[in-house]
Amino acid sequence: MFIDQVSVYVKAGDGGNGIVAFRREKYEPMGGPAGGDGGNGGDVIFEVDEGLNTLMDFRYNRHLKAKNGEQGMSKGKHGKAAEPLIVPVPPGTTVVDEETGRVIADLVHHQQQAYIARGGRGGRGNIRFATSRNPAPHLSENGEPGEELNIKLELKLIADVGLVGFPSVGKSTLLSVVSAAKPKIANYHFTTLSPNLGVVEAEDHRSFVMADLPGLIEGAHEGIGLGHQFLRHVERTRLLVHVIDMAGSEGRDPYDDFLKINDELTKYDASLLEKPQIIAANKMDMPEANDHLKTFQDKLTKDIPVFPISAFTKEGLRAMLFSIADQLDEIPKETVDTETEQEKVVYRFEKEEEPFVISRDSSGTFIISGAQVEKLFQMTNFNHNEAVQRFARQMRTMGVDEALRKRGAEDGDIVRILDFEFEFIE
Ligand SMILES: Nc1nc2c(ncn2[C@@H]2O[C@H](COP(=O)(O)OP(=O)(O)OP(=O)(O)O)[C@@H](O)[C@H]2O)c(=O)[nH]1
């Protein structure tokens, strides 16, 4: 129901280029091939960190790029492979391919990993192309480009903290000043008709999810007012923040409010009162609030912490948020039930595509596109004639020549792949 969503671009590292080199040692002026392979590019891997509960970090970091592999070196040395980029995500994160809508991964338990984008393979150096017929090849391969894609991350939010209290005590106002949520605020009852969730970040960067619930009144458990339908959201929270209008702006007695709301909660479900509760004594900016607070504290028999605050002036909020974060640290999250704990499918990122597609632009140029040919093209080092010849052979084997001929290509026609143009030669 409540979904935190963010779009992110991911790019795995490109493989390093292989190189063309020859041994040149003292007594061996023109030795054999010695060009090393490029290292593999880094993968982009998501890993569940159970300490996280929001996608907030991604809002400031929408581009995730793994490093490229190193180039091959002379003397047959391989380039170093790049380390994978491991990105922590909160449990419950679903990763969707933005283009196809396909679910790439469902990340559930601690340290579960999923490959989101694969790093490119390192290109081969000329050592690897040596054969008995061509012992000194002037041919190497460029690295394979790393996978790149746009993804959408989705996190189903479960509130850690629920705000309960009478209508108009300032629950929505409170949520609006401690989170980016923009709930409707007004001085009439039942302004809030359905729960609003916001992600709250304490100043030390601990964060939690807070739900602003519709106001409760006497008889809510029997369906009076907006009724009890929202109390089920309260059931799933770990901590209740009982918001009280300490100014008594509507003529009610604050302590009486406190008893009545707790009574409603108990009648709905007695276990609700076992949840840890703190009291947010709100509207302390009003002149009469201080006297009320004293009386309230005198009457309060339960050992519940009271935080005098003003959602208006933001006074007292910092201390309250710290205390909430501290308490949440102590309260375990609902344990994932064993059924969902069982092997979750991790969907791998693979594209099924035509190896190539031929089209023509308005000037009649043939355009060859498609991931597979484009990859071959990018892996070809056109500085070496032998590499160019190899590329031509690969195209022929894939059936590109044949297909071009069928589309009517003739000697001398212009063919383009990416930004590279060449002539078609029968
Ligand atoms: N003086 C003062 N007024 C406040 C404070 N917090 C909220 N208010 C006012 O109280 C009124 C009700 O605020 P809301 O945040 O809509 O109250 P609510 O608890 O969400 O109300 P419902 O959604 O109807 O249950 C608004 O007019 C607010 O401006 C505060 O700290 N001081």
Ligand SMILES: [Mg+2]
């Ligand atoms: Mg409200």
